[in-house]
Amino acid sequence: MLADAQRSCYVHQHMRIHKSGSNSHACGEQVASKATTGPQLQQIKLALDVHAASIVVGRMIDGAKPQPPQTFKPADFLAWVKKQVALAQEVISCYEAGPTGFWLHRKLTALGVRNYVVCPTRLDERHQGVANDRTDALELATRLDRYVAGNDRALAVVRVPTEAEEQKRAHKRQRQQLREQRSSLAAQGRSLMLLHGRRESNHWWKANRWERLQPELAEWLVERLKVFRDLIVAVDQAVWQLTGELEAKAPKVLPKGMGRLTYEAVETEVAACQLKALGCAAGSLMTLLPWRMLWSRLVKRLPRAAVLIHRLSWQISEGFP
Secondary structure, eight states, rough: OOOHHHHHHHHHHHHHHHHHHHHHHHHHHHHHHHHSSSOOOOEEEEEEEEOOEEEEEEEEEEEEEEEEEEEEEHHHHHHHHHHHHHEEEEEEEEEEEEETTTHHHHHHTOOOOOEEEEOOOOOTTTTOOOOHHHHHHHHHHHHHHHHHHOOOSSSOOOOOOHHHHHHHHHHHHHHHHHHHHHHHHHHHEEEEEEHOOOOHHHHHHHHHHHHHGGGOHHHHHHHHHHHHHHHHHHHOOOOHHHHHHHHSOOOOOOOOOOHHHHHHHHHHHHHHHHHHTTTTHHHGGGGGHHHHHHHHIIIITTHHHHHHHHHHHHHHHHOOO
């Protein structure tokens, strides 16, 4: 009887120990599963060299050195970024502003990435003459690391316009592009006439001048010029249509000396927040003007420079609509 009692007590204790061990094992598995599903890394930095058909990425994990760059197609890159967001507590990226615009910035921001669009610069600081997509991505990654660490001079971050601002700029810039195309076509026709001893201005294609010009030129030359003129007339009609649309957007009350097109140009090309930040100092306003505009205003029409500064000062004081 005593032996049976001792045996039952031993079995009971063994079963209790086994049960507690299994419970602790299950608890350990649960903790491990939670640890594996959560973000394992603190920070991932991505330096992007963006092209039309591909994106070269240099990645830095926490404080480690940059990894060898990888090349993705845009769609594959965004899917890869989603995985990076799940791996780390914070994902930071940057790329240089360029012809690809700001669509990638908006995509990355929507995925939860802190992205910077930076001013393009020469990444080959030592002028070694060896620069490609991979080396640019690596250099940009090291600069991003310094910028995140607090070195504001490592990158020059640019302001990203809103989609509404981009659409408004596209309207105004399309008109300017067509004007330049019209001048280019007129110059080609003028060059053709000059090649055969006829000197004309860029306005040779206008109706009154063209009627007087045709009888004075050879028949074959007129045929060649008609090709240019038909294109110029079509572009000219589009320019005038866009001009009317832009002028219709301007407010009725304008500052003295400012036309409707100038108002639209100032409003679309110079960000309102930048004007507000600068204040009304006329000297600081000059830094906002493109060098091309400065040259035409200051050298060719020097008295109008004061008027231009007055226009921008009015925009600051009155505010943008």
